[in-house]
Amino acid sequence: MDRPKILIHLDTDPQPSVFDAVVAVDAGVDHLLRHAGVGPEAVLDLVHGAMFTRGPEDLKHTAIFIGGSDVAAGERLLSAVEASFFGPVRVSVMIDSNGSNTTAVAAVLAAGGHLPLAGCQALVLAATGPVGSRVVRLLAREGAEVRVGSRTLARSEATCAAVAAQVEGAKLQPLEINTREQLAAALDGVQLLIAAGAAGKELVPAEALAAAPDLSVAIDLNAVPPAGIAGIKVTDRAKDRDGVTTYGAIGVGGSKMKIHKAAVRRLFTSHELMLDAEEIYHLGRQLSESHLNE
Amino acid sequence: MDRPKILIHLDTDPQPSVFDAVVAVDAGVDHLLRHAGVGPEAVLDLVHGAMFTRGPEDLKHTAIFIGGSDVAAGERLLSAVEASFFGPVRVSVMIDSNGSNTTAVAAVLAAGGHLPLAGCQALVLAATGPVGSRVVRLLAREGAEVRVGSRTLARSEATCAAVAAQVEGAKLQPLEINTREQLAAALDGVQLLIAAGAAGKELVPAEALAAAPDLSVAIDLNAVPPAGIAGIKVTDRAKDRDGVTTYGAIGVGGSKMKIHKAAVRRLFTSHELMLDAEEIYHLGRQLSESHLNE
């Protein structure tokens, strides 16, 4: 009989995420080992506990999930986890701090369901944050020409440089967007618009959309009113608004949840997976395709 | 197949209660998510994690339990939990900080098994504490005339006012009890006496009981010697002592435990229960009745 599935949840917040715990249970995890307030210094012992307790053929029944509201802190844990492994002795790992990976993946997959991403003109707003930069990365890999919007040019350029280093041949354009005119220029000719801004912050007022006559799909990942893109409701899900297909945060949420659950399940199929944005995107696309074939 | 039953245990103490955890497991909970040192500021995220992870038809398989030794702190969590819900999206909640609800319910149910509570003359000692004030509330709802004993009149009056605001038509009499004479007057004509005092504190010396010739039932909820009511042993359970039926803390404990377990089970029958003193009392009475019919 198979060993029970153990998920070691390393959370950077003072209280470990209930959200991630419930999803893990519903993904079939038998035992959740939850650790809160985890810093990089605590990782080695915890990971060794995962590596040295089960034989090679059973290692795939133990896995690590990194969560918490602070994505940068989560990424530091991920580095510490990777540094703890040696040789072939390792367990699978997933990172989804603040839901950043599953949210970015769900947004890009939603877009790809309505227009071909390769070669499309895309604008990502608040593109330098944890969700936004993952959206840029995934779009760039799909061959989209991505305008990377930020309030400061330097941060936008830094994100472009980081993505270019990871994605060969990425077509990226850094943009500073602080004025109505800058926004209008950024929107000109855009087919896909994704806003990944902070809660309750309007990035695109209603009148600005007139500057984007080619807009086909608009996705707003902000869940707290007012909307990041005026006119989009959080519950929008492939909603037609004046010829534009729109998604709100909750509209993307159902798919995000399915992807999250599938990724946790996937962890237990091998002992050497590393599920970050790209791997989760790949998984999400398989899910979409299998649904299409049903 | 049903989703696993998840109980989110929010505890205000630095270490989460083992007692409540074992009872939860024995009540059939599949996964316990234990959180220690929880303050109101942490509640919103935790509750949202409960609300937004399962579909409407599965929400009843997730529930929240509030525990810890500090009842006032637990009540602050309860307010924060209630404030986190919106619309029909909620999960069931039970509060039993320091066992206050299940203890008060077990005591009042024990009393009601030996005399009619409606119209009876009852004296509650240490009635302004978390257990005592719940005993007063439950007795008042059953129509008892309740003397609310405290060392300071002001606190007794405050408890009476709070209970009167919750229980329409409550018959309450605030009493300051510091002297032998005050105690004798308080006991005069009383049929039911419940002491909910602090551990190891004698509230009723042996000779004082002579002032209560009509006493029929005496319950002492103090588990640490000396007894709160002289002559009652912690293990007393419907014990006849000179014509008075007596209960000690352990004597009440078996019923308290059954009620606690039944309340946790009940949580998972709906997504919108709020199990505080009254709801748990109602549940306890159903339990007693079903036992009588066996």
Place this chain on the structure above:
Amino acid sequence: MDRPKILIHLDTDPQPSVFDAVVAVDAGVDHLLRHAGVGPEAVLDLVHGAMFTRGPEDLKHTAIFIGGSDVAAGERLLSAVEASFFGPVRVSVMIDSNGSNTTAVAAVLAAGGHLPLAGCQALVLAATGPVGSRVVRLLAREGAEVRVGSRTLARSEATCAAVAAQVEGAKLQPLEINTREQLAAALDGVQLLIAAGAAGKELVPAEALAAAPDLSVAIDLNAVPPAGIAGIKVTDRAKDRDGVTTYGAIGVGGSKMKIHKAAVRRLFTSHELMLDAEEIYHLGRQLSESHLNE
């Protein structure tokens, strides 16, 4: 049906051990209640929660495990746990802080598989630490003549006194070992050598072994290079090196793990076990014998 098996894991570290948790799950524990950062002051409430939640016939399905990297801190918890029990109401307890018990047991069992321990000349190095002193104790009980090596004579004498108080008729010799000459004298005539020193510290250089022509078994419990005993590899397991049977830390690890798992399973066969070094040794010997008979 049997109640679910609940293991209350009291850990003295800020994060509870993942190692001990995975072993517990693989030993069949149904619910792990993990407590980190536990000090003696927190023990009473936690233990009472174990004692007062299940009836006498079900108490054996609840047990306590004490872990964490600090063995002395773990022993303070053990005292506090013992002091919390009263009368026959108790649950079984195991202590294995830093793996000290299971490691010492596995080392002594490995030695006993190759030479008769009764009457043998044994030298334990770093014998005053948590693992070393347990090795001394177990060897003394088996009738070995044990040389107790330490850098300071006073500490060695203290360990000898402590073991002599526990083991009647123990044959112990305190030794200060700081120089090449002291080491050579200590090794003279020795058949069994066990080094329980700190990570990465060489206690016996290669040339020193010439002073031990009678050496039959050498066990090095240090897992981090350089080896505590020159020439032994961490993976050595009954390896023949110039006529000496050698074990390294990992070579002992497989047996340690089996003993750990068996001890956790044993906890749930009675409500009144106390599994410290001797009890775990006894259990380990039963395991070895049953394997031999297979």
